[in-house]
Amino acid sequence: MSKSYYLTTPIYYVNDKPHIGHAYTTLACDALARFKRLDGYDVMFLTGTDEHGQKVQKSAEDKGIDPKSFTDEVSQNFRDLTKTLGFTNDDFIRTTEDRHYAACQKLWQTLIDNGDIYLGSYAGWYAVRDEAFYAESEIKDGKAPSGAPVEWVEEPSYFFRLSAYQDKLLAHYENNPDFVAPKSRLNEVRSFVAGGLMDLSVSRASFSWGVPVPGDDAHVMYVWLDALTNYMTAAGYGQEGGEDQYAHRWPADLHMVGKDILRFHAVYWPAFLMAANLPLPKRVFAHGWWTNEGQKISKSLGNVIDPVEVANTYGLDQMRYFLLREVPFGNDGDFSRTAMMHRMNGDLANDLGNLSQRVLSMIFKNCEGVMPKCPAAHEDADLGLLNPLDNLLEGQRKHYDNQQFHEALKDIWDIVSAANRYVDDMAPWALRKTDLDRMADVLWTLAETLRQVAILIQPVMPEASANMLNQLGVAEDARGFEHLGADHRLEGGWAIEKPTPVFPRYVEEEGA
Numbered sequence: 001m002s003k004s005y006y007l008t009t010p011i012y013y014v015n016d017k018p019h020i021g022h023a024y025t026t027l028a029c030d031a032l033a034r035f036k037r038l039d040g041y042d043v044m045f046l047t048g049t050d051e052h053g054q055k056v057q058k059s060a061e062d063k064g065i066d067p068k069s070f071t072d073e074v075s076q077n078f079r080d081l082t083k084t085l086g087f088t089n090d091d092f093i094r095t096t097e098d099r100h101y102a103a104c105q106k107l108w109q110t111l112i113d114n115g116d117i118y119l120g121s122y123a124g125w126y127a128v129r130d131e132a133f134y135a136e137s138e139i140k141d142g143k144a145p146s147g148a149p150v151e152w153v154e155e156p157s158y159f160f161r162l163s164a165y166q167d168k169l170l171a172h173y174e175n176n177p178d179f180v181a182p183k184s185r186l187n188e189v190r191s192f193v194a195g196g197l198m199d200l201s202v203s204r205a206s207f208s209w210g211v212p213v214p215g216d217d218a219h220v221m222y223v224w225l226d227a228l229t230n231y232m233t234a235a236g237y238g239q240e241g242g243e244d245q246y247a248h249r250w251p252a253d254l255h256m257v258g259k260d261i262l263r264f265h266a267v268y269w270p271a272f273l274m275a276a277n278l279p280l281p282k283r284v285f286a287h288g289w290w291t292n293e294g295q296k297i298s299k300s301l302g303n304v305i306d307p308v309e310v311a312n313t314y315g316l317d318q319m320r321y322f323l324l325r326e327v328p329f330g331n332d333g334d335f336s337r338t339a340m341m342h343r344m345n346g347d348l349a350n351d352l353g354n355l356s357q358r359v360l361s362m363i364f365k366n367c368e369g370v371m372p373k374c375p376a377a378h379e380d381a382d383l384g385l386l387n388p389l390d391n392l393l394e395g396q397r398k399h400y401d402n403q404q405f406h407e408a409l410k411d412i413w414d415i416v417s418a419a420n421r422y423v424d425d426m427a428p429w430a431l432r433k434t435d436l437d438r439m440a441d442v443l444w445t446l447a448e449t450l451r452q453v454a455i456l457i458q459p460v461m462p463e464a465s466a467n468m469l470n471q472l473g474v475a476e477d478a479r480g481f482e483h484l485g486a487d488h489r490l491e492g493g494w495a496i497e498k499p500t501p502v503f504p505r506y507v508e509e510e511g512a
């Protein structure tokens with residue numbers, strides 16, 4: 001069996017319509033999942049919905065429907081979005097599924113058996129919006145540090161002995177410096193833990209929309225303990241007959257999360273797993289947040305960005321490219337129409353789109369519509385383009401393993417720029433009159449560059465790259481990364497169709 005790569009998105013709260021923030025997290029994972037598949041891994045890519053807790057229960061009440069019918073409906077919206085945006089998740093988990101109850105209850109029982117959960121009572125602040133408990137010292141002007149309103153909660157509660165894991169967590173960060181990325185986020189997590197950890201309330205007794213605590217029906221599990229467990233549920237944990245899958249998939253290679261939910265993934269989750277003697281995920285990456293034309297995105301401001309609307313306006317691949325190229329992955333970013341058009345018309349239509357159209361048109365017109373054959377030898381100028389191209393994959397692997405998608409794209413676009421300079425320097429239109437053989441070799445070199453570029457951009461722009469590869473005449477089974485490099489050249493010798501542009505220019509409508 002090939003090597004497993006298991007990656008996850010957060011599971012989304014179903015109190016809301018999916019927006020660009022949700023699409024962003026899933027998109028980053030989708031690009032990474034596609035990359036790993038093309039690179040020969042046996043990938044499992046998981047997403048889903050987080051359906052319990054007070055916030056969801058309240059949204060259902062506000063709508064006057066029972067929480068189960070409410071979650072069925074909204075969860076379906078998220079599932080539909082994965083299809084509309086062409087995400088390639090291998091599973092979609094809902095925390096209201098039986099398989100998930102089984103996993104949560106098994107984990108709970110293990111924590112009880114190991115003496116890390118005890119019954120007590122909670123009196124303190126709770127923010128329903130964050131589904132999080134906050135210490136008195138964190139509350140300012142009646143608000144949580146996230147800005148969420150808090151309420152005072154007093155109820156019997158089970159506690160997890162988080163305080164016992166401070167040193168173990170610090171040691172884990174120390175020994176596994178890649179466990180949390182980017183580095184600045186690891187530092188935040190480390191200083192939070194170093195500041196001291198209090199035991200964590202892990203059950204609620206004042207409402208019932210959750211996974212029942214085994215042996216005590218008066219409590220449901222704290223929604224974050226329930227939610228985090230989804231990553232193991234989908235890997236077979238606690239499932240009858242799930243042992244082989246669990247052994248193959250767990251621990252996860254990557255949990256991708258937004259910066260707002262890092263603490264849950266980099267502190268609580270590893271502590272739960274340590275307490276249960278289970279392996280920890282290998283890495284947690286916290287990405288930044290998008291603003292809309294400089295403003296924080298919020299329902300109350302009415303500036304929520306609908307990813308489907310963006311994809312319909314600019315194109316799905318264009319949106320994917322923009323989101324992954326515009327902002328160094330990990331930083332916050334601003335979504336503006338001007339920036340979107342700039343990328344779309346600059347990098348895509350001008351740089352890569354024109355290159356592809358020019359090269360294929362010259363082949364179509366000047367080589368009688370037949371793709372030139374791979375030359376027996378290459379001139380220095382050709383090698384100046386081919387050598388860095390042949391060596392791109394190693395760097396791409398490094399960038400994808402570091403979740404630096406913008407760097408990966410930047411490296412590819414360096415080649416695209418080099419290819420554009422090469423066309424101008426070689427002037428194949430002039431060679432047409434002086435040296436037809438050389439013209440064919442130059443056009444082949446460019447077509448070979450387009451082939452490898454198109455193979456490498458498949459994770460980010462699956463449709464446009466397929467279009468390019470179809471026009472070049474590259475067979476569908478010759479598009480994996482094993483076909484990159486000098487050993488698998490574009491053979492040529494086949495007829496091509498009249499080329500059509502791959503990336504349209506965006507022209508703003510009057511008055512838009």
Ligand code: MSP
Binds near residue numbers: 010020228261290
């Ligand atoms: N249900 C929890 C996660 C549980 S995981 C075990 C949750 N859900 S959420 O729906 O509120 O958020 C999901 C993700 O969307 C988070 O990673 C969050 O960072 C991301 N985003 C929400 N708004 C965002 C932006 N404006 N920009 C980028 N990502 C944002 O938290």
